[in-house]
Amino acid sequence: MAIRVRLNVMLAERNVKSKDLAEYVGITEANLSLLKQGKVKGVRFDTLERICQFLNCQPGDLLRYEEDAADQG
Amino acid sequence: MIILAADNNDPVRTRRLRRIGSLSRVMAILCLVTALLLVAAMAYYWLTTPAGALLAMTGVTGAAPPDIGWDLRLGGLAISMIPLSALIFGLMQARRCFTEFAGGRIFSMQTVGGLKAFSIAISVSALLKPLAGAALSLLLSSAVVTGARTLALTVGSDTLLTLLFAGMVAVIAWVMTDAVALADENAQFV
Numbered sequence: 671m672a673i674r675v676r677l678n679v680m681l682a683e684r685n686v687k688s689k690d691l692a693e694y695v696g697i698t699e700a701n702l703s704l705l706k707q708g709k710v711k712g713v714r715f716d717t718l719e720r721i722c723q724f725l726n727c728q729p730g731d732l733l734r735y736e737e738d739a740a741d742q743g
Numbered sequence: 744m745i746i747l748a749a750d751n752n753d754p755v756r757t758r759r760l761r762r763i764g765s766l767s768r769v770m771a772i773l774c775l776v777t778a779l780l781l782v783a784a785m786a787y788y789w790l791t792t793p794a795g796a797l798l799a800m801t802g803v804t805g806a807a808p809p810d811i812g813w814d815l816r817l818g819g820l821a822i823s824m825i826p827l828s829a830l831i832f833g834l835m836q837a838r839r840c841f842t843e844f845a846g847g848r849i850f851s852m853q854t855v856g857g858l859k860a861f862s863i864a865i866s867v868s869a870l871l872k873p874l875a876g877a878a879l880s881l882l883l884s885s886a887v888v889t890g891a892r893t894l895a896l897t898v899g900s901d902t903l904l905t906l907l908f909a910g911m912v913a914v915i916a917w918v919m920t921d922a923v924a925l926a927d928e929n930a931q932f933v
Contacts, residue, residue, distance in 0.1 A: 704933065712931070717933055
């Protein structure tokens with residue numbers, strides 16, 4: 671997948687627990703875990719907004735585009 | 744399978760889901776009661792209706808006997824139960840759908856399957872009804888004093904309307920298949 675989710679990195683940098691973030695955002699820990707692994711089809715804007723509020727960051731800090739080897743070929 | 748839970752942040756949706764649940768519970772009960780009443784009414788009809796009325800209903804002409812025997816009555820009941828059985832199977836499938844809806848399981852393959860089975864069952868029932876009517880006319884004409892056999896085949900507007908309704912439900916079931924796929928995809932959004 672070309673879009674990488676950097677939520678794990680952001681959580682570690684801010685020393686925040688997944689449980690606290692999930693509770694603040696209003697999603698289950700299971701869904702947050704799937705999001706961290708990039709195993710979701712999409713992120714709703716209101717979820718993104720709550721994550722950015724809690725982590726005091728920008729959406730671009732959470733998501734990164736990386737070209738796949740297949741795309742380069 | 745997607746379970747639609749009431750969202751406290753959306754009162755309109757919460758109320759709508761509650762209404763769907765309440766109405767579906769009532770409909771599930773009505774399907775069961777209707778199925779039981781249909782069987783009881785059919786049995787009562789064949790066991791108590793006078794011979795003349797039975798013959799007139801099946802389109803048999805000629806001098807009606809004072810009464811017809813239990814063998815003919817039970818035979819008539821058995822033939823009449825064939826299209827009715829398909830209809831009752833359809834009602835049970837509709838009941839399964841409503842039970843799923845009442846439990847908040849609206850977008851599931853079980854409800855799609857139930858709707859498809861319902862549409863097939865009522866189509867089969869509608870198509871069997873004229874055939875059963877023809878078989879009944881042959882059976883009951885044996886009771887007529889003159890001895891002439893009658894074969895009456897009747898296709899009424901109710902048969903056509905039932906087939907039209909079944910087609911509409913079948914299309915809705917197909918649309919629901921797409922809705923289930925969309926709901927599955929939506930469930931993967933966080």
